[in-house]
Every structure is written in structure tokens, then in C-alpha cells.
Amino acid sequence: MSSSNITDQSALFAIKFGIKFNPTNVLAHNWTTSTSFCNWIGVTCSTRRQRVTVLDLGHMCLQGTISPHLSNLSFLVVLDQQNNSFHDNNFTGGIPEELGMLLELRYLFLGENYNLLGTIPLSLGNITKLEYLVVERSRLTGSIPFAIFNLSSLLCIFFPHLEDLNGSIAEAIRSLPKIETFYIGNNKIAGTIPPSLDNISSLVQLYLGDGHIHGNIPNDLGRLSKLIEFNIEVNYLTRATPQEIFNISLQSVCLDFSDLSGNLPKIVGLRLPNLMLLQLQNNQLGGNIAAYLSNSSRLTGLNLEDNLFTRPMLTNFENLSLENLVVEDNQFNGILPNSIGNRTSPLLLFAVSNCQTIGHIPRGIGYFENLNILFLANNGLTGTIPSTIGKLQSLQRLHLNGNKMEGIIPNELCLLKKLGELSLQNNGLSGPIPPCIGNISLLQKVLLGSNALNSSIPVNLWSLENLIVLNLSSNNFGGSLPLNTGKLEVIKNMDLSRNKFLGNISPFIGAFLLLRSLNQSRNSFEGIIPQSFGDLIALESIDLSYNNLSSSIPKSLEKLSEANLLGVGSFGSVYRGMLSDGTDVVVKILNLQVDGAFRSFDAECQVLRTIRHRNLVKVISSCSNPEVRALVLKCMPNGSLEKWLYSHNYCLNFFQWVSIMLDVALALEYLHHGQSEPIVHCDLNEAKQCSVR
Structure with missing residues (x-):
């Protein structure tokens, strides 16, 4: 064996020595002197010189260090160590500086090494032949070295989910004349989009999502x-989407959650024949949905949710290949297009809620x-409800609530065997x-409240073993409930209030150990409250009022009194609650006895109806009558920022602190400068800030 081959073999043994955990032991059994290193698993050698050109250790779940001896593999062209748990020798650095000595390297893949620490080394700028640089889902910090942008051979920079990566996108990106994929997202990179990007005529994929641009x-x-x-x-x-970006080559455009305003560009005759995905949701875009989208015959995904678009909706469904159409929370004020159902459609998701849509549901809906x-x-x-809805054999979720529909629930609905909601x-x-x-049998949510439904509840409804939420409130149901409702073992929310039910309350409800909310108020139940209700260990709220019950509340239910109270402020109290569809919410209830409470509530409603920002908690609804003033807000599952800052059970690193500070500052900037009239919070503190991750 020549000295150069010995160098490669020694380097490979050093790499093997740095691996502390090898779940399959493949390297322990295969990387031995009993066979040529060119035949080792993950190793490929050149034919003539027998030098290592490819080292592929990806997806082996290895743990250990990235050995600096890699630099001795001087003929290495491909290095793949993706999806492992590598880190540096000292647990404080990151990618070894010595990798910059691999002058023949063209492909460097270090993705999904979650324990990789430190910064991206400057020495990578020495690998002048490098074409693919992939580093993702690691704990690297710092900025992208300027030297990276001098690698004129680079075709791909792929840096997603490096959450602590910061800095800005250098104007020097213009020095990458061959770059095709520039994918840098899910991080703390800030600043503006450099205009010099337009000089890179080779660019095919540009991703700067989920940052601070x-x-x-x-x-x-x-x-x-x-x-x-x-x-x-x-x-x-800021500003509207420039019309210039909609060029004929585009297949995917995602600008959602980006604070964009204005209208989509109006260009007569513009065609986007290659467009497959357009996501503009959660902005402040308005005007008409551009008619040219109806001519995008390859369009499979369109999401314009939560904007200010007006009619018309897309009309030429027969020209489209849409699989996902989401236009909820807009202001269409028109009818569903008659072209719905002209032919069998590949549509999988059709979401047009909260759009002021009027008219009938076309019978052609059954063609979806x-x-x-x-x-x-x-x-x-x-x-x-058209009977043709029974043709939707793949339907899993059907939401027609909050309309003015009449007539009966068609029997054809029972043909939807996959329906869950x-x-x-x-x-x-x-x-x-x-x-x-x-x-x-797969039904999990049945929400039929606030209609004029009557008769008794079908017996086989109580056999729906997967049912989690049942709301039949505010109807004209009557008769007695069956004494044995024991198959509803996973139910969490049951509301039968405001009906005409008779007889005793079923003691079998006490067997619903997951039940969180029970409302049977305003009926004609009689008898006693079953003692079995004391076994409802998950119960958070119960209302049996306005019945003809003859016993007092069992002591076992007294624990519910203040269980949902989250906090008390100067003008009221905040409670955790649940909507009738099972959605967790936070309810802020005003104390009407406090001087100035009404004025405070009206001012808060006026402000909250106009603001829309990703760092501000979204208001779902409000309640206002002579007895109650309340706001219903989205529930943030991770609680208040105060808990994360001061509890011994949680620990934030420096970059998480900075990220929180920046997010709060951006929200305040929006309140102060993003409205026609500045909005001042006046009572900002840690307890009133929430964490979502």
C-alpha cells in the first residue's frame, strides 16, 4: 500500500475512532484491516489511484465528533454526514476549520445533526470547487461568512432550520453567478432583500421564509x-406584491404571513401557465382575485385566507387542476360559482368560510x-343541503355552520362513511x-346546535364510539335520554342545553372519564343529580340549571368553582374556556362594577377589530349585553412569557431571549406605526405576553 493510501486509511480510522455510538455496529464490523478500505461501507475510491472520493455516512444515526482528520482525504469529492448527531471535538466549536483544506470537495452535506454547535467556519471559503453546501436543523450560530459568497462554483446553498443563524443577506451574493438554489429560512436573519439578487440569472429556487426580513x-x-x-x-x-415578480416561469409563490398590503397586480393578458402553488394568506391584500389565475391550468394549491379580497371568486373551475382552494376570511359578498361541478374535480380541500358568500350550495358540489x-x-x-353531498365519499370534515340554511338534514349524509366532523x-x-x-362510525364531532331540529335523539347516535364533541343545544329535541349511554367513552364535551328533554339524567354519564364540559341546562329533567358524576375526574364545567332537579350539588363537584381562572386584572378576570366545537380559548370577562369598565371595553373592541399581526393574539369573537361584556381570544398553549422567564422549570438561552425581545418590539412597532392612528398598550408586562413555541 502506497503512502498516500495509508494516509486515507489512517484518516478513516480516525473518523471511526471519533464515532462514539453506532447503533448497527456496521462500522465496527466492516471498517477493519481485513479488507481494503475502498470496500468499506460508505466509502468509494477512484479507480486508478484508489483514493477516497466519496464518504457517505448519512442516515446511520451515528453519534460522535467530526474528525479534523477528514482534511487528509485530499481527493474527497463528496462528504455526506446527514441525519446523525455529530459535534465538534471540544463541544464548543462547530464544523471543523480543517474541512476548508478539502480542495477537491464539491458536495458537502451536514444536514440534521442536531448537536452541531458553533459557527460556520470561514475556511469553507477556500473550497473553490464546492457546488452543494447543505447544513440544516443544527444548533449553529453566528452569520453566514462573507467568504461563502466568493465561491463562484456554488450551485446550491441550503441552510433551513438553523434557528440561531443571524446577520443579513450580503450584497456579495451577486458573486455567485451559477447559484440555482438559495434556501435560507427559519432563522434570525434580518435586513432587506438585496437588490443584487436580480443579477443572478441562474436562480431557480429562492427561499427566505420564516425570518426577520x-x-x-x-x-x-x-x-x-x-x-x-x-x-x-x-x-x-411592506407594500403590495410587485407585478414584475409574476413571470412565466414561476411554479410556486409563497408570501403568506408577511404583512403585505395593497392589491394583486392587474395585468391584462398576463398568463401564469406554469404556476402550481400560490400562498398569500394572512396579509392585508385586497381587490379582486386576479382573473388570470383562472387560466393557470397547472395550479393545484391556492391559499388567500385572511385578506381583504372582494368578488369575484375564481369562476373557471373547469380549467383548473386545483387540489387545495382556501379563500376563507375575505369579503367576496357573492355566490358560489355555477361552474362548480361541471366535471369531476381533483379538489381535496375547499374552504370558503367567513366570506359573506350568499345563495345556494350548487348541486354540482357532488362532483368533487x-x-x-x-x-x-x-x-x-x-x-x-343538497342531497348530492352524499356523493362525497372521501369527505372527512363538513362545516356548514353559521348560515341561513333550511329544510332537513338529508339521509344521504349517512353515506359519508369517512366523515369525522x-x-x-x-x-x-x-x-x-x-x-x-x-x-x-368515524364521527368525532357532531355540532347541530342552534337550529329548529326536533323529535327524539336517534338511539344509534349513542353508539358512536369515537365521538369527542356533541352539541345539540338550542333545538326542539324532546323525549327521554336512554339510561345507558355507555359507548361514548372518549367524549370530552357534551351540550344538550335549551331543549325539551324529560326524565332522569342518566347516571351512566359518570362513566365518561374524559368528559371536560357538560351542559344539560334549560330542559325538563327531573329527579336527583347522579352521585356517579363525582367520578368525572376531568370535568371542568357543568351546568344543570333550569331543570326540575330535586337534590343539591354533590360535594364531589365543588372542585370546579375556580378551576379555569387564569388571572385577574384591573377591569376583569381571564378564564380558560372551550367553544362548542371543542376549540380551547381564553375568555376575558369585564367587571361591570369597575368605574370606566364600559368605556375600556368599547375602546379595546375598536382597537382589536382593526389590527392584524402575527405577534398579536387573534380575537375570535366578543359578547356584549346588559349583563356580560367579554372577549374571546385564541388560546396560546404554552402560557405566559412570565412563566418562561421566572419559573425554575423553564430555561431560555440567550438567542431565545433576543428573539422574544425582537418579536415584542415588532408587535409594538406595528401598534405604534402600522395604523392610521397610533395604538399605545399602556400596561405591557410579562404576564400579558404569550409563548407559542
């Missing part, structure tokens, strides 16, 4: 004639045979619940 989208990005994917979602952009989700809630839809509350539906409802 601000400012405008440069108009000249439209000169990137090869650009296929353009993603700058979840940032802090592949549909999984149909959301048409909180509109002004009238007429009946049925939400029809707040309509004018009448008649009985179809007796066949028990055939929809």
Missing part, C-alpha cells in the same frame, strides 16, 4: 427568468368526488336527526 420586494426580481420557486413567507414585508374537507361556514348561504349549527334546519347517523 423587512422592507419591499424588489421589482427587479422579475428579471429572474428561470425562477421556479419564490418563498418569502412569515416575514415583515375526491374532496376531504368542505368548509362553507359563517356565510349567508340559503336553501337546503359534522358542523351544521346556527342555521334554520328542521326535522329529526337522520336515524342512520350511527352508521357514520
Whole structure:
């Protein structure tokens, strides 16, 4: 064996020595002197010189250190150590500086090494032949070295989910004449989008999502004639989307959650024949949905949710290949297009809730045979539920609540064997619940409240073993409930209030050990409250008022009194609650006895109805009557910032502190300068800030 081959073999043994955990022991058994190192697993050698050119240790779940002896593999072209748990020798650095000595290296893959620490070394700028640089899902910090942008051979920079990466995107990016993929997202990189990007004519994929980019989208990005994917979602952009970026090559455009305003560009005759995905949700974009989208025959995903768009909706469904259409929370004020159902559609998700949509549901809706989700809630839809809805054999979630629909619930609904959520509350539906409802065995949520439904509850409804939420409130149901309702073993929320039920309350409800909320108020139940209710260990709220019950509340239920209280402020109290559909919320209830409370509530409502920012808690609804003033807000699952800052059970690192400070500052900046009239909080503290991650 020549001295150069010995050098390679010694380097490989050093690499093996640095691996502390090898779950399959493949290296221990295979990397031995009994066979040539060119035949070792993960090693490829050149044919003539027998020098190592490829070292592929990816996806082996290895743990240990990245050995600096890698630099002795001087003919190495490909280094793949993805999806392992490598770290540096001293547990304080990161990628070894010695990798910069691999002058023949063209492919460097270090993705998904969660324990990789430190910074990206400057020495990588010495690898002048490097074409692919992939480092993702690691704990690297610092900024991208300027020297990286001098590697003129680079085709791909792929740095997603380096959450502590900071700095800005250097203007020197123009020095990457061959770059095709520039993917730097899910981090703390700030600053603006450098205009010099438009000089990189080779760029195919540009991803700067989920960072701290601000400012405008440069108009000249439209000169990137090869650009296929353009993603700058979840940032802090301003102004409208420039018309120049919509060039004919684009296949994917994602600008959601980016504070964009204005209208989509109006260009007569503009065609986007290659567009497959357009995501603009959660901005402040308005105007009409551009008609040219109807000519994007390859479009499979369109999300315009939570904007200010007005009619018309897309009309030429027959020209599209849409699989996901989400346009909820807009201001269309029109009818569903008659073209719905002209032919069998590949549509999987159709979401048009909260859009002021009126008219009937077209019978052609039944042609969406592949549909999984149909959301048409909180509109002004009238007429009946078309029987053709029974053709949607793949449907899993059906939301028609909050409309003005009348007539009966069609028996054809029972043909939807895969249905898991049925939400029809707040309509004018009448008649009985179809007796066949028990055939929809996968149902988890049945929400039929606030209609004019009558008769008794079908017996087989109580056999729905997967049912989690049942709301039949505010109808005209009557009769007695069956004494044995024992199959509802996973139910968490049951509301039968405001009906005409008779007889005794079933003691079998006490066997629903997961039940959190029970409301049977305003009926004609009689007898005693079953002692078995004391076994409801998960119960948070119960209301049996306005019945003809003859016993007092069992002592076992007294624990519920203040269980949901989260805090008390100067104008009221804050409680954890649950909507009738099972959604967790926070309810802020005003103390009407406090001087100035009404004025404070009105001012808060006026402010909250106009603001929209990703760092401000979203208001779901409000309640205002002579007895109660309340705000219903989205529940933040991780609690208050105060808990994270001062509890011994939680520990934030320095970069998490900085990230929190920046997020709070950006929210305040929006309140102070993002509205026509400045908004001042006046009572900002840690207890009133929430954590979502």
C-alpha cells in the first residue's frame, strides 16, 4: 500500500475512532484491516489511484465528533454526514476549520445533526470547487461568512432550520453567478432583500421564509427568468406584491404571513401557465382575485385566507387542476360559482368560510368526488343541503355552520362513511336527526346546535364510539335520554342545553372519564343529580340549571368553582374556556362594577377589530349585553412569557431571549406605526405576553 493510501486509511480510522455510538455496529464490523478500505461501507475510491472520493455516512444515526482528520482525504469529492448527531471535538466549536483544506470537495452535506454547535467556519471559503453546501436543523450560530459568497462554483446553498443563524443577506451574493438554489429560512436573519439578487440569472429556487426580513420586494426580481420557486413567507414585508415578480416561469409563490398590503397586480393578458402553488394568506391584500389565475391550468394549491379580497371568486373551475382552494376570511359578498361541478374535480380541500358568500350550495358540489374537507361556514348561504353531498365519499370534515340554511338534514349524509366532523349549527334546519347517523362510525364531532331540529335523539347516535364533541343545544329535541349511554367513552364535551328533554339524567354519564364540559341546562329533567358524576375526574364545567332537579350539588363537584381562572386584572378576570366545537380559548370577562369598565371595553373592541399581526393574539369573537361584556381570544398553549422567564422549570438561552425581545418590539412597532392612528398598550408586562413555541 502506497503512502498516500495509508494516509486515507489512517484518516478513516480516525473518523471511526471519533464515532462514539453506532447503533448497527456496521462500522465496527466492516471498517477493519481485513479488507481494503475502498470496500468499506460508505466509502468509494477512484479507480486508478484508489483514493477516497466519496464518504457517505448519512442516515446511520451515528453519534460522535467530526474528525479534523477528514482534511487528509485530499481527493474527497463528496462528504455526506446527514441525519446523525455529530459535534465538534471540544463541544464548543462547530464544523471543523480543517474541512476548508478539502480542495477537491464539491458536495458537502451536514444536514440534521442536531448537536452541531458553533459557527460556520470561514475556511469553507477556500473550497473553490464546492457546488452543494447543505447544513440544516443544527444548533449553529453566528452569520453566514462573507467568504461563502466568493465561491463562484456554488450551485446550491441550503441552510433551513438553523434557528440561531443571524446577520443579513450580503450584497456579495451577486458573486455567485451559477447559484440555482438559495434556501435560507427559519432563522434570525434580518435586513432587506438585496437588490443584487436580480443579477443572478441562474436562480431557480429562492427561499427566505420564516425570518426577520423587512422592507419591499424588489421589482427587479422579475428579471429572474428561470425562477421556479419564490418563498418569502412569515416575514415583515411592506407594500403590495410587485407585478414584475409574476413571470412565466414561476411554479410556486409563497408570501403568506408577511404583512403585505395593497392589491394583486392587474395585468391584462398576463398568463401564469406554469404556476402550481400560490400562498398569500394572512396579509392585508385586497381587490379582486386576479382573473388570470383562472387560466393557470397547472395550479393545484391556492391559499388567500385572511385578506381583504372582494368578488369575484375564481369562476373557471373547469380549467383548473386545483387540489387545495382556501379563500376563507375575505369579503367576496357573492355566490358560489355555477361552474362548480361541471366535471369531476381533483379538489381535496375547499374552504370558503367567513366570506359573506350568499345563495345556494350548487348541486354540482357532488362532483368533487375526491374532496376531504368542505368548509362553507359563517356565510349567508340559503336553501337546503343538497342531497348530492352524499356523493362525497372521501369527505372527512363538513362545516356548514353559521348560515341561513333550511329544510332537513338529508339521509344521504349517512353515506359519508369517512366523515369525522359534522358542523351544521346556527342555521334554520328542521326535522329529526337522520336515524342512520350511527352508521357514520368515524364521527368525532357532531355540532347541530342552534337550529329548529326536533323529535327524539336517534338511539344509534349513542353508539358512536369515537365521538369527542356533541352539541345539540338550542333545538326542539324532546323525549327521554336512554339510561345507558355507555359507548361514548372518549367524549370530552357534551351540550344538550335549551331543549325539551324529560326524565332522569342518566347516571351512566359518570362513566365518561374524559368528559371536560357538560351542559344539560334549560330542559325538563327531573329527579336527583347522579352521585356517579363525582367520578368525572376531568370535568371542568357543568351546568344543570333550569331543570326540575330535586337534590343539591354533590360535594364531589365543588372542585370546579375556580378551576379555569387564569388571572385577574384591573377591569376583569381571564378564564380558560372551550367553544362548542371543542376549540380551547381564553375568555376575558369585564367587571361591570369597575368605574370606566364600559368605556375600556368599547375602546379595546375598536382597537382589536382593526389590527392584524402575527405577534398579536387573534380575537375570535366578543359578547356584549346588559349583563356580560367579554372577549374571546385564541388560546396560546404554552402560557405566559412570565412563566418562561421566572419559573425554575423553564430555561431560555440567550438567542431565545433576543428573539422574544425582537418579536415584542415588532408587535409594538406595528401598534405604534402600522395604523392610521397610533395604538399605545399602556400596561405591557410579562404576564400579558404569550409563548407559542
